[in-house]
Amino acid sequence: MEETAKNTEPVISIRDLYKSFGDLHVLQGVNLEVLKGENVVVLGRSGTGKSVLIKIIVGLLTQDKGECNVLGKEVSSLNEKELRDLRLKIGFSFQNSALYDSMTVRENLEFPLVRNVAGLSKADVKEKVESVLDAVGLLKTINQAPSELSGGQRKRIGIARTLILEPEIMLYDEPTAGLDPITCIEINELINEVQEKYHTSAIIITHDLTCARQTGDRIAMLLDGHFTKQGTFEEVFETQDDRIKSFYDYNFIK
Amino acid sequence: MGSTNKDKVFSKGLDSAFLAVYNGYNFFTRFFREAFRGRMELQELVKQCYAIGYKSLFLISLTGFITGMVFTKQSRPSLAEFGATSWLPSLVSIAIVRALAALVTALICSGKVGSSIGAELGSMRVTEQIDAMEVSAVNPFKFLVVTRVLASTITIPILVFYCTLVSLLGAFLNVTLNEGTSFRAFFENAFEQITFLDIGTSVAKAVAYGFTIGIVGCYQGYNASKGTEGVGKAANSAVVISMFLIFIEEVIIVQVSNYFRI
Numbered sequence: 001m002e003e004t005a006k007n008t009e010p011v012i013s014i015r016d017l018y019k020s021f022g023d024l025h026v027l028q029g030v031n032l033e034v035l036k037g038e039n040v041v042v043l044g045r046s047g048t049g050k051s052v053l054i055k056i057i058v059g060l061l062t063q064d065k066g067e068c069n070v071l072g073k074e075v076s077s078l079n080e081k082e083l084r085d086l087r088l089k090i091g092f093s094f095q096n097s098a099l100y101d102s103m104t105v106r107e108n109l110e111f112p113l114v115r116n117v118a119g120l121s122k123a124d125v126k127e128k129v130e131s132v133l134d135a136v137g138l139l140k141t142i143n144q145a146p147s148e149l150s151g152g153q154r155k156r157i158g159i160a161r162t163l164i165l166e167p168e169i170m171l172y173d174e175p176t177a178g179l180d181p182i183t184c185i186e187i188n189e190l191i192n193e194v195q196e197k198y199h200t201s202a203i204i205i206t207h208d209l210t211c212a213r214q215t216g217d218r219i220a221m222l223l224d225g226h227f228t229k230q231g232t233f234e235e236v237f238e239t240q241d242d243r244i245k246s247f248y249d250y251n252f253i254k
Numbered sequence: 255m256g257s258t259n260k261d262k263v264f265s266k267g268l269d270s271a272f273l274a275v276y277n278g279y280n281f282f283t284r285f286f287r288e289a290f291r292g293r294m295e296l297q298e299l300v301k302q303c304y305a306i307g308y309k310s311l312f313l314i315s316l317t318g319f320i321t322g323m324v325f326t327k328q329s330r331p332s333l334a335e336f337g338a339t340s341w342l343p344s345l346v347s348i349a350i351v352r353a354l355a356a357l358v359t360a361l362i363c364s365g366k367v368g369s370s371i372g373a374e375l376g377s378m379r380v381t382e383q384i385d386a387m388e389v390s391a392v393n394p395f396k397f398l399v400v401t402r403v404l405a406s407t408i409t410i411p412i413l414v415f416y417c418t419l420v421s422l423l424g425a426f427l428n429v430t431l432n433e434g435t436s437f438r439a440f441f442e443n444a445f446e447q448i449t450f451l452d453i454g455t456s457v458a459k460a461v462a463y464g465f466t467i468g469i470v471g472c473y474q475g476y477n478a479s480k481g482t483e484g485v486g487k488a489a490n491s492a493v494v495i496s497m498f499l500i501f502i503e504e505v506i507i508v509q510v511s512n513y514f515r516i
Binding site: 055058060084085087088090092094095096098099100101111112115116161162165 | 385391
């Protein structure tokens with residue numbers, strides 16, 4: 001009973017969201033709710049505004065119109081300190097990992113930790129960094145530079161860097177883009193492990209249907225600036241809409 | 255019809271020029287707001303001082319030494335016409351302290367430090383590393399911009415002082431080889447004409463140049479866009495704009511210092 005109540009609580013609530021860049025109308029009335037503990041996959045072709053959506057959620061971009069409510073707070077109305085506090089609860093995994101080139105893996109992980117969590121001793125920091133790296137299976141890379149890592153390893157370290165602050169919400173931007181099929185499956189498994197172990201809610205931006213099927217509790221299809229269909233993987237693709245069918249047909253699944 | 259299009263182009267150009275000035279002003283004022291707020295990133299500041307200062311030493315030594323030597327060599331014939339080669343040490347030292355050392359150091363650092371800051375921050379911007387700092391609740395402006403601007407404002411005056419000494423050594427070498435002047439006689443003669451106003455002006459110039467190189471490099475890199483092309487553009491603009499501003503500052507500071515000179 002308690003579990004049911006927990007799962008109907010929205011952590012992200014987006015209503016009638018619009019965003020344009022000059023004459024380019026990217027988001028045109030987007031509505032989306034992400035419940036606590038839920039992994040929502042946002043599917044859509046390149047350039048449909050998937051990344052723009054999660055950048056609005058984390059406050060990197062501001063919407064032109066509409067509401068974007070995260071953990072009960074309207075993101076666009078937060079002041080600098082409030083936005084900083086909110087961001088501590090959101091983990092953002094970038095498409096190209098965005099690891100800091102001039103730092104080692106250890107320093108990449110220590111960077112947000114020592115600046116955001118007060119009163120940690122050196123031993124605490126070391127223990128936390130090692131524990132998160134162990135969780136993504138890359139403890140052995142701790143002293144390596146990002147340039148020495150493979151694409152899959154970079155993605156994992158990027159995810160580890162967000163996990164170190166123990167976020168409540170994870171935002172994954174194209175987590176499997178540019179990776180080989182086996183590494184893609186490993187990343188999908190990692191996303192599910194993160195959900196189980198850290199009890200996170202997540203939005204996963206992708207156009208990889210394998211990733212969508214493996215990681216999504218719910219799929220939302222972004223077409224022409226708004227969500228045309230939402231539901232389970234099967235519900236979304238059992239459709240007569242040619243645009244959704246072609247998205248499925250052109251993917252390798254069929 | 256043609257004039258309407260011309261008007262539109264002109265109006266668009268004017269808009270972007272005003273926008274650039276407005277954005278530059280905002281960046282400039284944000285630097286002062288952030289510099290005096292919250293915890294200073296001391297470790298990064300020291301790292302940047304090392305990168306800007308220590309790693310520029312060889313280049314500054316070489317250019318400073320050559321500048322002193324060549325300037326002395328080129329000045330000798332004019333003084334020799336009046337039989338005044340004994341004035342060489344004071345002439346050269348005035349030129350070096352008042353203008354050459356600061357200008358040479360600033361131009362070298364503008365090319366080396368300005369382009370490096372512009373390219374580094376530009377590449378961090380286009381690879382979303384700056385966004386990554388922001389979403390992990392770290393202030394990227396404080397960590398990246400404030401430390402680099404402060405480091406260049408602190409280290410470039412030190413480099414100017416060093417360049418002055420090395421240039422004077424270059425000048426001394428030339429004078430001693432040609433006139434046989436002793437080290438002591440050269441430097442006594444050289445410093446005789448130098449006033450506190452000269453030293454103060456040189457320090458003021460060095461601080462202004464250091465700040466300009468740092469803030470222009472950071473502005474260009476921090477606001478870079480359009481992928482790798484944007485990184486190249488940021489590095490290039492950092493050098494061109496900072497050199498342009500350095501010459502403007504040179505003119506202004508010289509005018510102001512001349513006002514105080516009796």
